[in-house]
């Protein structure tokens with residue numbers, strides 16, 4: 001097995017028995033898989049989770065190749081694939097809880113994660129307490145006798161607080177509580193949750209790992225006792241990603257390293273320009289000191305991606321239309337992690353309960369793509385001119 005990340009990205013999952021000597025693991029589409037004999041049927045029923053053809057819902061070499069590559073990158077015992085990132089988040093949680101439990105979820109969590117906790121988990125008599133993402137070791141004070149899981153997301157994908165994962169994991173382990181992290185922002189290239197003692201690392205591969213805004217897919221990689229629980233729950237829920245989406249994601253994975261380098265560099269250039277803009281109150285980018293948890297990021301992470309936010313000095317959310325409506329390169333839309341730049345006004349106060357969001361003006365989330373950063377800055381400059389004229393500053 002390769003030790004260096006860029007090599008792992010190229011070699012991961014490309015077993016000859018799956019590729020048959022061609023470069024890319026091909027798309028094997030299947031529902032029914034045919035057995036050679038009754039003896040083989042019996043043998044495969046005995047271990048349906050093994051990587052042999054059994055039934056389409058258990059995957060084909062297309063999905064196994066991606067699972068294996070991600071398992072290696074995450075340093076996991078195994079990886080399950082899902083038809084979306086949120087299916088990976090919810091199944092990871094379900095695999096570690098039962099009725100009557102209490103769980104802790106960071107207040108900075110991705111909004112659909114909150115909705116799942118407040119909806120389905122609540123209906124299953126599982127109580128969720130949201131916590132301040134920056135509380136670190138003090139999370140110990142929130143752990144109750146029936147607390148089973150702590151969910152972290154670092155940094156939050158809207159407000160970018162970097163969490164002290166080692167401190168949270170230490171407190172969790174002390175009390176026998178399991179931990180999950182949504183690692184979509186960092187990808188396994190910039191942060192490896194399992195190396196820090198997290199039990200399940202979730203990636204919305206829809207974002208950077210796929211990298212081209214054309215597939216919906218999630219992964220959950222686990223280590224230790226959490227792996228079998230995750231695998232069992234994903235099977236019971238009937239989750240499997242389509243081979244086409246797995247294929248696109250494997251293809252995206254090969255260039256993740258070079259893409260992330262450029263997303264990182266371009267985002268740092270654009271963020272530095274924004275930091276000096278008179279309309280910008282704060283740059284919420286973990287590599288900048290304005291960002292809560294910046295020191296934790298500097299200690300634990302190997303890099304930063306193309307996603308960050310800015311807080312404006314004045315104006316309201318409706319005013320931001322003047323800025324975002326006529327952009328040439330920055331487009332407006334959900335998701336991120338593709339090659340293209342995006343801009344999105346989003347008000348965090350709609351998604352918080354444990355902490356209060358305070359800001360003088362609206363928040364804009366930016367995804368910096370692979371365009372030339374000078375062109376992106378020119379686009380933003382024109383947008384800020386429109387905004388400044390509109391709010392009359």
Ligand SMILES: *Cc1c(COP(=O)(O)O)cnc(C)c1O
Nearest residue numbers: 084085086110157184204206217
């Ligand atoms: C997008 C996203 C998800 C969900 O991924 P989908 O594939 O859109 O379901 C989960 N967590 C984070 C942090 C995300 O940004």
